[in-house]
Amino acid sequence: MWGMGENNYWTAIGTSLGSLMFFYTLIERFFPHGFVRQYVEKYWQRILRFTNRYIQITIDEYTGELVDQKNQSYTFADAYLSAVAIQRALQLKAYTPKNSNKLVLNMVDYEMTIPDEYHGVTFWWMLSNTNEIGKPRKVDTSRSLTLTFHKKYRHFVTEKYLDHVMEKGKEVLAQNQQRKLYTNSSRDNWYKQEMWSHVVFNHPATLDNLAMDKAKKEDIMEDLIAFRKAKAYYAKIGKAWKRGYLLYGPPGTGKSTMIAAISEFMNYDIYDLELKSVRGGNSELRKLLLDTSDRSIIVIEDIDCSIALTDKRKSKKKTSSKKKKSYEQRLAEIRGDKDVTLSGLLNFIDGLWSSTGGEKLIIFTTNHVEKLDPALIRRGRMDKHIELAYCSFDGFKILAKNYLNIDDHPLFETIRHMIDEARITPADVAENLMPKTINGGDCSEVCLGKLITALEKSKEDAIRLEAEKLLEEEEESEEEEEDEDF
């Protein structure tokens, strides 16, 4: 195995590369710029060539002749090395990238030689400000990273180490990146020819502070973690790396909140797809979806309201619409808008599922799962169906912790007995638990009291609703009996 069982000879070689690099680092520190530095760099190359033992791989910041052809490998390696430097360097510089509120740490300019250990082998990275030592720069701003290692590690580097650097670099970049919320409904950017417009997404929801049953939440988290790690698995079984979730439940049970929480958990961007704004029909839909990036969530909210769900329902709609058309329908007619059809949507899901790239979640939400066409939500399209239900006692405890910062209270027992029957949404519970003043005093008693009143009212409402329903049913059956008598 690499880096294991090295004999003394190789250890000595390793040390000698270490000593050389140490020497080089000293020069680098004392002469960060100018002639001495260039001179040493020039001879440094000669020393390495002379020993005939070391290999160097250079990754330029830009490829080709053009400045704007940024080399992705450089970006990933640079991100990886900044993470390594944070652990080793004695001096760091901090900055906050544009559109971000995260502090990023990086190496100071003269700390340019970085040792990195992987599987017991030490590799040396050097940051250089010229493309080739001793030759004029192609582009003023271009830099390059040079990896130096002993030639016995040639295969290990090309087959394992560089992959590791690229993968980790991607991860670091994803962590530093600010999440974005894209939408296709905004007309602000029509002149830019962009299909999606975006804002930085800082929603505070997390899976931890989402009120729902513990077991259900853990199941979702496990599913997401498994999905994130499953790149090789999906490749092996020949399926694209995608997963569909259907979130259903009454209004105010946390469907939209859960999408924000999943985005936080996975660190994915959200593409909020508004089907009503897709005026160019199925072909525009296809273009929009091809324009989404990997590691993202594509969301269609209230899917039952967004699209004519079956051809039958659609034809019914058409006949009724002959009588009276809404202003929006007239407008769409004049504009020549085309509909996105159910089959178009299914094609998109299946097509997208089988397209290249990956790591995408697609989430549909609905208040009326029973209205949806079975074809739309069958497994394989929507792999996991998640019900967001009325607030349980478990859910209430999470909200009490979030809003009042309490784990227990004498009134909890009363609430435990009432909450299931009351059929109250987490949104309503949250509303009652929200302190009306923010003066910092303890208002748990008052807020829990308010909640108990709301639970009583909600229970009363539920009973009344039940009674009205029964009455209606009785009246209907009486009418039917009378009809039969005639």
Ligand SMILES: Nc1ncnc2c1ncn2[C@@H]1O[C@H](COP(=O)(O)OP(=O)(O)OP(=O)(O)O)[C@@H](O)[C@H]1O
């Ligand atoms: N399960 C929950 N956990 C924590 N907060 C919740 C939960 N459900 C609802 N809320 C609170 O209620 C508000 C409304 O919830 P949300 O918009 O997520 O509901 P929804 O299910 O998407 O409703 P709709 O069907 O009307 O879109 C949220 O801003 C959040 O503060």
Ligand SMILES: [Mg+2]
């Ligand atoms: Mg919602």
